[in-house]
Amino acid sequence: MKRFIGFIxxxxxxxxxxxxxxxxxxGMPIAxxxxxxxxITNEINNVNIAIFDKSKDVTTQKIIDEITASKYFSNKQFIxxxxxxxxxxxxxxxxxxxxxxxxxxxxxxxxxLATVQIITDATDPNTANTITNYxxxxxxxxxxxxxxxxxxxxxxxxxxxxxxxxxxxxxFMFVPGVMTIILMLVSAMMTSISITREKELGTMEILLVSPxxxxxxxxxxxxxxxxxSIINAIVIVLLSIFIFKMPVQxxxxxxxxxxxxxxxxxxxxxxxxxxISETQQTAMMISLMGLMLPVILLSGFIFPISSMPVPLQxxxxxxxxxxxxxxxxxxxxxxxxxxxxxKETLILVAMTVFFIVLSIKKYKIRLE
Amino acid sequence: xxxxGYIIQKEFKQIFRNKAMLPLIFVLPLxxxxxxxxxxxxxxxxxxxxxxxxxxxxxxxxxxxKFEASTYFNIVDSFSSEKxxxxxxxxxxxxxxxxxxxxxxxxLLKDKKTSLSVIINAIDGAAAGVxxxxxxxxxxxxxxxxxxxxxxxxxxxxxxxxxxxIPSFWYNKTLNYKTFMVPGILVLLVTMITLFLSGMNIxxxxxxxxxxxxxxxxxxxxxxxxxxxxxxxxxxxxLLTIGLIIAKLLFNIPIVGxxxxxxxxxxxxxxxxxxxxxxxSNYTETQQQAMFIAWFFVVIFILMSGLFTxxxxxxxxxxxxxxxxxxxxxxxxxxxxxxxGSNFTDILPLFIxxxxxxxxxxxxxxxxxxxxx
Numbered sequence: 132m133k134r135f136i137g138f139i140x141x142x143x144x145x146x147x148x149x150x151x152x153x154x155x156x157x158g159m160p161i162a163x164x165x166x167x168x169x170x171i172t173n174e175i176n177n178v179n180i181a182i183f184d185k186s187k188d189v190t191t192q193k194i195i196d197e198i199t200a201s202k203y204f205s206n207k208q209f210i211x212x213x214x215x216x217x218x219x220x221x222x223x224x225x226x227x228x229x230x231x232x233x234x235x236x237x238x239x240x241x242x243x244l245a246t247v248q249i250i251t252d253a254t255d256p257n258t259a260n261t262i263t264n265y266x267x268x269x270x271x272x273x274x275x276x277x278x279x280x281x282x283x284x285x286x287x288x289x290x291x292x293x294x295x296x297x298x299x300x301x302x303f304m305f306v307p308g309v310m311t312i313i314l315m316l317v318s319a320m321m322t323s324i325s326i327t328r329e330k331e332l333g334t335m336e337i338l339l340v341s342p343x344x345x346x347x348x349x350x351x352x353x354x355x356x357x358x359x360s361i362i363n364a365i366v367i368v369l370l371s372i373f374i375f376k377m378p379v380q381x382x383x384x385x386x387x388x389x390x391x392x393x394x395x396x397x398x399x400x401x402x403x404x405x406x407i408s409e410t411q412q413t414a415m416m417i418s419l420m421g422l423m424l425p426v427i428l429l430s431g432f433i434f435p436i437s438s439m440p441v442p443l444q445x446x447x448x449x450x451x452x453x454x455x456x457x458x459x460x461x462x463x464x465x466x467x468x469x470x471x472x473x474k475e476t477l478i479l480v481a482m483t484v485f486f487i488v489l490s491i492k493k494y495k496i497r498l499e
Numbered sequence: 500x501x502x503x504g505y506i507i508q509k510e511f512k513q514i515f516r517n518k519a520m521l522p523l524i525f526v527l528p529l530x531x532x533x534x535x536x537x538x539x540x541x542x543x544x545x546x547x548x549x550x551x552x553x554x555x556x557x558x559x560x561x562x563x564x565k566f567e568a569s570t571y572f573n574i575v576d577s578f579s580s581e582k583x584x585x586x587x588x589x590x591x592x593x594x595x596x597x598x599x600x601x602x603x604x605x606x607l608l609k610d611k612k613t614s615l616s617v618i619i620n621a622i623d624g625a626a627a628g629v630x631x632x633x634x635x636x637x638x639x640x641x642x643x644x645x646x647x648x649x650x651x652x653x654x655x656x657x658x659x660x661x662x663x664x665i666p667s668f669w670y671n672k673t674l675n676y677k678t679f680m681v682p683g684i685l686v687l688l689v690t691m692i693t694l695f696l697s698g699m700n701i702x703x704x705x706x707x708x709x710x711x712x713x714x715x716x717x718x719x720x721x722x723x724x725x726x727x728x729x730x731x732x733x734x735x736x737x738l739l740t741i742g743l744i745i746a747k748l749l750f751n752i753p754i755v756g757x758x759x760x761x762x763x764x765x766x767x768x769x770x771x772x773x774x775x776x777x778x779x780s781n782y783t784e785t786q787q788q789a790m791f792i793a794w795f796f797v798v799i800f801i802l803m804s805g806l807f808t809x810x811x812x813x814x815x816x817x818x819x820x821x822x823x824x825x826x827x828x829x830x831x832x833x834x835x836x837x838x839x840g841s842n843f844t845d846i847l848p849l850f851i852x853x854x855x856x857x858x859x860x861x862x863x864x865x866x867x868x869x870x871x872x
Contacts, residue, residue: 151783155791163795167802170817173541173625177811194662205811220669221841223831226811243660253668254838255679257541258809263666264632270662277660287562287607287645289638291617291631294588299624316794324787331707409519411786412699416523419794420691423801424531424684428538433807435626437545443538457591464622471590 138343138351145325146355156321160313160363161370167309168375172301173433175261177205181219181228184209186235194247194273198229203265220252227251227262239277295464306371307459308432311452313367314390315397315426318360320418322401326352327414330405345494353398360394371463380466389462389476393455396479399486400451406493426452454478502718506726510700514730524696524734525741528688532742533749536684539807540676543629548572549593551584554603558645565641566597571633585618594620595630607645670755670838681750682833683806685742690826691797693735693769697776698793699786700727701868706785724865728773735769736762755840764832764850767857771825774860781867800826828853 147153180198184191199207210219210228219225230248232238239245249266251259296303326349329335338348368386371377379386401418408414428434429443430452436444447453454475461467461475469476515521548566552559566572575593578584584596596618606613617634621627671678704710713723739762746752754761776793783789802808803817804826810818821827828849835841843850 149785149788151788152785152791155788155795159791159795163798166799166817166820170813170820171802171808172812173623173808174812175809179811221835221839221845223835223839223841223845239660239662244663246663246665249664249666251666251668252839253671253674254834255809256668256671256674256676257679259668259671260674261629263664263668267664267666268632270664274660274662287638287642288612288614289617289635290614291619291634293619293621293624293627293631294585296621296624296627299621299627301624304623304625312798316798320790320794324790328785328787410517412517412703413519413523415699415786415790416520416527416695419695419790419797420523420527420531423691423794423797424535424687427801427807428535434539434541435543435623437547438540438542439538443534446534447538460622461589461591465589467589 134341134343135347135351138347139354142325142351142355146359156317156359157363157366160317161366163313164306164309164367164370165374168302168306168371171305171309173304174301175258175265176203178203178226178258178262179206179208179224180204180262181208181210181216181225183211183213183216183228183230185233186231186237188234188236190236190239190245191231194231194270195229197273198266198269201265201269203262216250225252226255226258227266229266302375303377303464305432306375306377307456307463308430310364310367310371310459311393311430311455312426312432314360314364314394315452315455316418316422317363318356318394318397319401319404319422320415321356321359322353322398323404323408323414323418324411325356326402326405327408327411331410346491349402349490349494353402356398356401357391357394360398361391364390364394377463379463381462381468385469385472386459386462389455389458389472389479392476392479392483393451393458396451396455396483396486399483399490403486403490403493406490425450429453431456449482451479451482502722503726503729506718506723507729510727510730514734524692525738528692528738529741529745532681532684532688532745536677536681536750539680539684541625542674542676543626543633544571546572546630546633547575547592547594548597549575549578549584549587549595550597550599551578551581552599553601554599556604558604558607559599562599562638562641563597565637569633569637571630588618588620595634597634677750678752678838679834681746681752682837683804683830685739685746686826686829686833687801687806688742689735689738689765689769690772690800690829692738693731693772694776694793694797695790696734697728697731697773698779698789700731701777701780702783702786702789720865720868724777724868728777731773731776732766732769735772736765739765752837754837756836756842760843760846761833761836764836764846764853765829767850767853768825768829768832770857771853771860774857774864775825777864778860778867781864781869800824803827804830806830822852825853825856828856 182195184195195207198204208225210216216228219228228250230250232246235245247270249263251262253259293299329338372379404414404417408417429447429450431447436447436453439447458472458475461472550563552563567574578587581596581598584593587593588596598616598618600614603613615638619627619630668674701710704713743754747754775796779789779792783792803821804824805821806826810821810827813821832846832849835846
């Protein structure tokens with residue numbers, strides 16, 4: 132036991148001596164949470180539009196004013212030829228062009244019908260679709276105003292209630308995701324590198340001939356990183372509560388427990404990576420290239436999993452980050468407890484056990 | 500020139516000898532391109548929908564049928580009370596609950612007005628907004644039908660004026676997300692591979708101690724750097740090529756613009772990334788430090804590149820920050836040239852900024868590289 136404690140001490144020294152890595156380990160997650168918490172949103176705002184007004188009368192002017200008054204659009208610019216539409220799109224700044232037909236007011240009063248063409252740059256389908264919806268709803272509102280005197284009989288009025296996030300803040304969606312990604316990548320990367328580093332530098336051989344048992348070596352390697360990651364997790368949670376005003380509806384104790392579980396999960400994945408790679412380069416490529424995009428894309432961090440094709444939904448089940456995001460949102464925003472989250476918790480536990488068992492099996496006591 | 504040739508030869512040999520790295524460099528990114536491009540969609544469908552019907556009339560049944568018929572909603576279940584329904588929402592089994600009150604039909608016939616309540620899980624605020632729009636559309640259509648069916652002919656005194664909007668989606672008529680995502684993800688993969696490899700390369704020699712050996716040879720600074728970076732430059736262009744072939748053959752992504760322009764831009768762009776990698780390499784002592792820094796920047800570059808979330812929606816200060824993000828330029832360029840067929844003058848501003856970036860980064864990198872330790 133004394134030997135083991137000595138070994139852990141050695142590991143701590145290693146980490147604390149490398150001031151640069153230490154600074155990176157603590158400074159970067161904070162910087163990232165702050166940056167992403169403020170900057171990332173999947174709302175569509177401030178879209179640049181161009182207007183091609185062929186009639187230039189009172190009604191079109193009114194509609195244009197209504198459109199530019201909304202927060203969704205900014206920087207309108209006017210164009211005067213059909214050919215200009217293509218060129219503004221190609222330069223890439225303008226995302227939509229509204230074309231008002233000739234004699235708009237006249238047609239509206241005479242034929243009761245006038246048309247607006249909404250041309251969008253659909254290389255970004257999400258923005259294109261959303262802009263079309265925004266414009267149509269503004270047009271519809273205008274139409275209702277004109278038709279005020281006609282009241283539509285028989286009306287069903289839906290009253291929508293947005294629960295868990297009534298102000299539709301995108302921070303609520305992204306902060307749990309950012310926390311998950313940072314914990315996952317930092318923890319997995321740190322452990323995978325620290326073990327392969329000993330291999331590459333040749334000091335692993337020394338550790339292996341020492342009286343320490345292989346599992347003690349591994350645990351000794353991981354313990355300091357558990358501490359570091361827990362500190363990171365605490366800092367991130369504090370930031371999200373005090374800076375981003377994220378609520379913690381559920382129990383703080385459960386939140387801490389789940390975070391520790393997830394950290395251990397990520398660390399054991401890191402150990403697994405280190406057992407199958409010989410050089411730091413390989414370890415890092417697996418933990419960076421192999422984990423980064425799948426964790427960002429398949430965890431439900433940005434893109435809704437339920438909209439993905441079925442095979443990908445199945446693949447997403449093996450991403451630990453997906454389950455942790457569900458747990459985080461459950462505890463922080465919905466305020467649910469272990470009675471509801473037991474399934475997700477169990478999956479994380481099972482994955483952790485799986486990673487550990489597999490790394491023990493793959494762990495080689497002898498070097499080739 | 501001959502010296503550079505030898506260094507390049509050495510580097511290529513090292514890359515191809517490391518059998519564990521080869522699949523990581525060539526196979527992993529391409530598999531990710533093929534699989535993950537399918538994941539990146541903001542389209543909201545398969546919404547987990549449930550309803551509580553306290554009314555049980557033909558009208559309420561008819562309304563629910565309308566939701567059932569919609570392709571956006573998947574009816575999960577019906578619940579007997581709101582309490583049960585909300586507890587299912589807590590468990591994450593449903594995302595939208597439609598509650599039809601008692602006397603729904605009766606009120607409508609008597610007062611000509613009735614209300615419904617809709618509960619939406621709004622953790623993903625943007626998705627909740629879209630879901631709300633879908634629900635309103637269905638109910639509005641239903642309103643119209645009901646009015647037409649119940650209205651007396653005498654009520655149709657005058658027709659309302661209507662403004663019709665005709666949407667047209669250019670460059671991507673079917674609103675296919677893959678068209679948008681595949682080029683972007685390709686950019687990421689090219690960037691990540693070249694940055695990580697170049698960032699680790701020199702620092703690895705430092706850590707193992709072989710850099711000192713090279714430092715005492717007559718190899719000049721610029722020869723060494725060019726020899727080190729050239730293989731990764733080739734690697735980046737090779738990945739781009741394979742990626743473009745996959746995009747064309749597998750995803751059927753149109754390549755409207757000039758391929759030549761695409762390559763011209765990319766060859767400058769990779770220089771920016773290699774410069775960053777070299778710079779990181781010079782300022783770190785171990786591969787671990789180098790990777791942490793590279794990782795830090797890559798995550799920021801990815802998430803603030805406009806690849807997944809729109810840049811226009813970011814706060815102004817964050818938009819200024821994105822000016823320093825090379826991935827942003829590449830993503831913008833590849834989408835403009837590939838999908839819209841923008842020409843050289845259209846992308847000139849991007850081109851110039853990238854060129855300046857490349858010159859600055861590489862001068863910094865060369866300047867900070869010291870042959871003495």
